[in-house]
Amino acid sequence: MENKSFINKNPALLLVDVQKAFLEKDYPGIKRNNYDAEFICGKTLTEWRKLKLPIIHVRHSSTNKKSKLHKSKPGFEFNDYAKPLNNEIVLTKKVNSAFIGTRLEELLINLKIKTLVIVGMTTNHCLSSTVRMSGNLGFETYLVSDSTACFNTKGIDGKMIDCDLIYESSIASLNEEFATIINSIELFALLK
Amino acid sequence: MENKSFINKNPALLLVDVQKAFLEKDYPGIKRNNYDAEFICGKTLTEWRKLKLPIIHVRHSSTNKKSKLHKSKPGFEFNDYAKPLNNEIVLTKKVNSAFIGTRLEELLINLKIKTLVIVGMTTNHCLSSTVRMSGNLGFETYLVSDSTACFNTKGIDGKMIDCDLIYESSIASLNEEFATIINSIELFALLK
Numbered sequence: 001m002e003n004k005s006f007i008n009k010n011p012a013l014l015l016v017d018v019q020k021a022f023l024e025k026d027y028p029g030i031k032r033n034n035y036d037a038e039f040i041c042g043k044t045l046t047e048w049r050k051l052k053l054p055i056i057h058v059r060h061s062s063t064n065k066k067s068k069l070h071k072s073k074p075g076f077e078f079n080d081y082a083k084p085l086n087n088e089i090v091l092t093k094k095v096n097s098a099f100i101g102t103r104l105e106e107l108l109i110n111l112k113i114k115t116l117v118i119v120g121m122t123t124n125h126c127l128s129s130t131v132r133m134s135g136n137l138g139f140e141t142y143l144v145s146d147s148t149a150c151f152n153t154k155g156i157d158g159k160m161i162d163c164d165l166i167y168e169s170s171i172a173s174l175n176e177e178f179a180t181i182i183n184s185i186e187l188f189a190l191l192k
Numbered sequence: 193m194e195n196k197s198f199i200n201k202n203p204a205l206l207l208v209d210v211q212k213a214f215l216e217k218d219y220p221g222i223k224r225n226n227y228d229a230e231f232i233c234g235k236t237l238t239e240w241r242k243l244k245l246p247i248i249h250v251r252h253s254s255t256n257k258k259s260k261l262h263k264s265k266p267g268f269e270f271n272d273y274a275k276p277l278n279n280e281i282v283l284t285k286k287v288n289s290a291f292i293g294t295r296l297e298e299l300l301i302n303l304k305i306k307t308l309v310i311v312g313m314t315t316n317h318c319l320s321s322t323v324r325m326s327g328n329l330g331f332e333t334y335l336v337s338d339s340t341a342c343f344n345t346k347g348i349d350g351k352m353i354d355c356d357l358i359y360e361s362s363i364a365s366l367n368e369e370f371a372t373i374i375n376s377i378e379l380f381a382l383l384k
Contacts, residue, residue: 095327095328096324096327096328096369096370097324097325097328100325124361125369128365129325129370132288132289132321133292133325135287136287136288136292136321145348153361153367154364154367154368155361155364155367156360156363156367156373161360161361161364165361166364166365168348169345169358169361169362170361170365171347171348172345172346172348172353172358173316173320173345173362175345177288
């Protein structure tokens with residue numbers, strides 16, 4: 001009963017920046033957490049396709065030519081787990097939030113979508129910015145905690161803060177204030 | 193030379209949620225960092241008034257009647273250090289970001305303001321949301337690190353994350369990506 005009611009909300013899956021640039025393993029000073037994130041994004045995408053629920057892919061196109069997310073770079077490509085099909089919506093953004101400089105809000109309103117399930121990269125930058133705006137714009141927002149990852153980040157004292165701490169505090173800051181945090185197992189149970 | 197050029201940018205001071213609700217000292221399970229935040233907000237406000245630079249106060253009006261930030265509660269009032277003067281702009285918001293549901297962006301464009309110095313509460317919720325949107329909307333954004341504070345926040349494992357960790361990781365996540373982080377001493381030097 002509760003499950004059916006979740007599917008009946010016609011929740012859209014919003015995949016944020018599931019692009020190859022974030023695949024790089026540890027290099028000096030920079031460490032990433034949760035290497036399963038893209039796999040979970042892909043698994044979620046497969047579920048959405050099976051259920052024929054709405055899917056929106058958002059990718060980041062950096063204006064900085066040196067960025068791994070510049071459209072000239074291999075990192076710009078979608079991750080193999082999350083390649084859009086021809087009939088799926090793809091939006092391209094230039095800043096962190098998927099709602100800024102895109103037609104995302106208008107599109108959701110036109111499609112009468114009120115519930116968003118958000119997955120993707122990176123936890124503290126583009127994902128957090130998108131989740132915050134989604135909640136503040138009035139969408140019922142779910143963030144899938146194991147679908148996201150981030151990197152060690154430089155603190156204002158110049159020292160690196162570990163990616164696990166950045167991840168945990170980012171998710172905690174979103175929790176209840178902007179979104180409901182669930183993991184993929186909880187999400188898949190809602191879709192059964 | 194560099195200093196003059198900062199003032200010549202006509203930077204606006206944006207005070208976010210400098211309201212009495214955040215004055216409460218530690219209570220069981222909840223701890224706040226940086227009790228000087230509001231004093232620093234007030235000091236910054238005094239500098240802005242002296243220099244006759246633009247000032248915008250934003251306050252939070254919770255839609256939840258039980259919230260300390262509901263307009264019926266004493267916590268809704270501006271902190272004594274940051275009371276607006278009659279000729280200063282006051283905007284009221286209902287969600288975290290000062291840019292959502294307000295005329296802030298339109299106002300800044302009309303006033304030809306391109307540079308924002310942001311101070312206020314709380315680091316990981318309303319302040320972060322506002323700083324992220326300010327940067328993403330294209331404003332040159334400065335965040336004054338010692339003008340803000342936050343509270344212990346519940347992690348997804350149910351355990352509380354210390355306010356100092358939440359503060360440090362929030363600021364680190366904003367740094368360089370959405371804003372330039374400076375402390376009030378550095379800011380006041382730019383204004384000399």
